[in-house]
Amino acid sequence: xxxxxxxxxxxxxxxxxxxxxxxxxxxxxxxxxxxxxxxxxxxxxxxxxxxxxxxxxxxxxxxxxxxxxxxxxxxxxxxxxxxxxxxxxxxxxxxxxxxxxxxxxxxxxxxxxxxxxxxxxxxxxxxxxxxxxxxxxxxxxxxxxxx
Numbered sequence: 001x002x003x004x005x006x007x008x009x010x011x012x013x014x015x016x017x018x019x020x021x022x023x024x025x026x027x028x029x030x031x032x033x034x035x036x037x038x039x040x041x042x043x044x045x046x047x048x049x050x051x052x053x054x055x056x057x058x059x060x061x062x063x064x065x066x067x068x069x070x071x072x073x074x075x076x077x078x079x080x081x082x083x084x085x086x087x088x089x090x091x092x093x094x095x096x097x098x099x100x101x102x103x104x105x106x107x108x109x110x111x112x113x114x115x116x117x118x119x120x121x122x123x124x125x126x127x128x129x130x131x132x133x134x135x136x137x138x139x140x141x142x143x144x145x146x147x
Contacts, residue, residue: 001111002118006077010035012138016080028078028101042071057090066102075104
């Protein structure tokens with residue numbers, strides 16, 4: 001599974017309203033819960049349990065909070081872009097502005113890993129990351145990934 005396969009306009013929030021790590025996670029989880037009808041508490045518990053193992057701030061201004069949970073029926077990705085850099089305890093100590101929340105059912109572990117890798121590849125370009133940070137809405141985010 002790649003980013004384009006998981007991309008859904010309703011699951012993109014630009015700009016994010018929160019300015020703190022755990023509030024960002026909650027905000028992204030709320031998007032998934034509202035749009036897909038998932039159990040938000042179960043999703044939040046899974047994401048926070050994974051985050052306790054180590055920060056999912058991968059560096060270069062990107063964080064990918066993720067987990068496996070049977071509270072979802074398919075791999076789901078929520079994208080959020082913050083106008084304000086947020087301390088996400090990233091491995092490079094840089095604050096993050098681009099967030100990908102990824103939740104997958106336990107039975108789809110390989111698709112989960114493939115999507116995480118696809119996100120990392122997509123965001124390897126500094127120019128692409130800057131363009132994402134400047135996106136004004138979900139349509140612009142989708143257009144960037146389509147190009």
